[in-house]
């Protein structure tokens with residue numbers, strides 16, 4: 107038996123045995139009578155669109171039936187959402203943005219290929235690339251303001267480079283890629299390298315020179331934009347996401363989309379949420395005003411934070427990050443240490459509703475008082 111297990115072990119793919127599993131944002135330590143706030147996973151603080159909830163409730167009547175074989179109806183809804191500036195054939199949908207990241211890597215990367223990331227970044231880019239046997243080449247964001255190092259990226263391109271991951275707004279830094287920087291990189295990169303432009307936080311971006319990938323899709327065949335229903339639409343739990351790109355590339359990726367993979371609840375929720383303009387607008391307005399509120403409060407407290415275009419702040423905590431996270435957890439507030447994203451010693455805090463933000467500021471004041479004594 108032992109020999110058999112050894113033989114089997116020798117068949118394990120070495121790149122699948124690396125231990126870099128993704129850990130989601132933690133909940134809080136619940137104490138009796140204490141209100142708790144989860145500010146660790148960039149979820150929508152307003153909850154979910156009521157249109158989506160109603161559609162999901164309605165869909166529960168059909169739980170015994172298989173869902174749509176494909177994402178066709180959701181793609182039609184996306185075409186309408188994008189004012190028919192993109193066609194349904196340019197979209198692919200899957201059970202989350204993360205799944206689309208995985209799908210894209212599986213479609214283009216084979217063992218020994220290279221994938222470029224810029225840390226600090228969303229962990230799955232590296233994790234899923236390694237699962238395909240790729241070598242991950244890191245060109246870190248520039249130190250002072252976490253902007254993209256274009257020259258660094260162009261310098262590490264080889265004939266083995268398959269994908270460059272770009273994220274704007276970026277998780278966990280909140281920084282973004284300006285139109286100018288993006289265009290400059292796109293025109294200099296060889297067109298046989300796929301650029302995955304992850305824009306899952308795009309609704310929250312306010313910078314004038316911010317851009318999504320939409321206006322570049324017809325120009326760059328190698329561009330794939332990743333989106334998710336987990337953030338603005340408040341559907342993190344049902345797992346649904348989408349990407350848009352050139353039609354031919356979409357047709358290629360669609361070939362490896364598994365049938366029946368998106369649940370009926372996810373499909374109906376996503377389709378309905380796209381129509382809920384009021385909810386989307388309210389979400390964005392809330393994030394913008396609470397972002398301003400937190401900025402002012404952080405400044406008063408002397409908390410060091412980075413400017414953000416997303417629904418979270420990256421901060422340098424006043425005490426070691428593990429102690430800081432633990433302290434807030436005791437106060438009923440979950441925040442996220444992001445060492446494994448490549449932001450050593452930093453902490454990411456999701457922007458919440460006013461009540462959650464007040465609780466956070468109160469806890470930070472308490473920490474300040476304790477530190478002073």
Ligand SMILES: Cc1ncc(COP(=O)(O)O)c(C=O)c1O
Pocket residue numbers: 148202203204205228273276277304306333334335336342346347
């Ligand atoms: C930058 C970025 N991309 C993609 C995702 C994936 O979102 P999901 O898998 O929930 O659709 C996330 C989630 O946190 C993210 O932060």
